[in-house]
Every structure is written in C-alpha cells, then in structure tokens.
Amino acid sequence: MTTTQSHSNSSNEEQSSISLQKRARIGRNRSLKQMNQRFGASAVSDAITGRLRTEKIVRILEIGFGEGRVLMEVRLLFPYSSVLLYGINHQPEPTMSCDEHFLDTSEAYNICPRSEAAKLPLPHSYFYDAGSGLDFEDNFFDVIISQVSFPFVVEKAFLIEEIWRTLKPGGKALIHLDSYENDYPHMLSAGTNREMPTPRFVIYRHGRIFAISHLFNLLKTKGFAINLVRSSEMPPHSPRPSYTESLMKVDKNRSERLSLGLELDRISTLDLKKVRADESMELSRVYWGVMSVFNLTV
C-alpha cells in the first residue's frame, strides 16, 4: 500500500484558475451541511463534541475527503490542537494534492480567509485505496465520516471491517453507503429491495440475493452496534423525489474484531464508469462508482 502524505508548494495561481463552477461540476466539494442533512441535524459536530467530553485527543477521519471542504469546516468549528483531522482520497487531484489546497478550499468556499486557515493545524492527507485497508493502528479514530465515496470502493466489506478495527471503543462512524433512484436500470437492481437499496453493494448467499439489511440484522444479533438506516424518500439535499440513500451508523460498543464473512466475487464486480458509453450527464447520474458483488460464506 502506498501512503503519500503530501507537503508540496504547488502554485496558488494555478489553483485559483479552477473556478467554483468547474469544482461543482467535478463534484468533490460537498459541504458539512450536506453531510449533516444526510445523517441528521448536527450529527457530525455532535459526535465530535461527545468524544471531546471523554478523550484528551480526538481523531477524525474522512474517507473520500474530495477537496477537503468538510474537513476545513470541521477545522473551523473545532480549531483546537487536541482535535486531529485525517483524510484519505484514492489519488491526488488538481484541487487536492497538498497542504496548500486546504487553504484554497477554505477561501473558495468562504470557510475562512486563507491567512486564517494557514494558522490552523491542517488535516493530514493520504492518497491510496481505502479498500486495501486503513493504514492506521487499531483503536485510533474517534469519529469516521464519509459521503459519496464508499460506493467507489471495490473492497467494501473489508473497508467496513477496517472502520470497525480503527475506531476507538466508544467511537462512531457515519458512512453514506449508497444511493439509488427508482428509474435505475435492471442491472443495478440486483442488490436492491425497497427497504434498503444498495445497488453497488450486492450480496449473494448460496446463489441467491441476500438483502444487506439481513446481514446488518445478523450483526445486531451478535451484539455489534452497527445500524443500516434508509434516508427519507426525499432528503433535503436531493432535488429528485425518487432518490433514496442507505447509511451506516456505527457505535463501537465492543473491542472484538468484526468479520463480515463476505468474499469479493471479482468476476461479477463491475466498475460502472466503464459501462458509461459517453460523458452524458444523464448517464453519469446512474453509472458511477463500483458495483461490488460478494458471496456470504457463513
């Protein structure tokens, strides 16, 4: 696994040439407000505040931190040196590859002037496939968050086990697992049922579809506080009434390792951007992320 923590002096002029419009089109700039709308009220801040009551050092990880907008908004809300921020992206991008880019992001989204942002402890950024494992020791993070990123990961089951492993006892994770729209084509309906649609996280058991909600119910019966939540039919951040989301809320309530018993079926797993024949916006609404297919072996 290559872990790159970047410290470079790339040119600010080059950065400022990337307009807000272009950033919006690229879609790596969702806000803390959108994250909170997904998970409810002030879910992220509440989780951090809760941990600050008992922990001297509070570590927060965002998986798929995009341009670092959420991390910088959290930074401003909790500017203390006792709160450490971490982000993992798959690879460096023109808008996020080094510390300077956190300052650009602060300025671009009016989080705070870059001179103010420069005085704050900046997030630690890493660039690798989170599905290959989280390169951190056990019981390290207090809060792990993620939006519109987990569906891009191939090894989704291993990533969930890694989230559990790296959370401290009492730590929390808020993970947006997948999204679904009623008019998705048949090939993306295999993993879905009306209760819990995860078209990009498909599970089979003995050759038949096994609803992901059943898997999470099994975990609950084993005592793991891992809940799957279906967002309302029309969450406030969605312009489309047929849109639903599946979210995972984790409370690390026991130190035992988590094992999901899911084996990736690499032959059936499909990178959905390869299905997309062209760059049409209409198709990119459907064919994004990776449809990971698993066999439940227990």
Ligand SMILES: C[S@@+](CC[C@H](N)C(=O)[O-])C[C@H]1O[C@@H](n2cnc3c(N)ncnc32)[C@H](O)[C@@H]1O
């Ligand atoms: C669509 S962007 C969303 C960014 C941001 N969370 C947002 O909502 O605007 C997807 C993000 O997930 C990251 N990502 C995709 N696959 C990943 C992987 N396998 N491991 C780590 N990060 C990944 C990308 O680097 C990118 O930052």
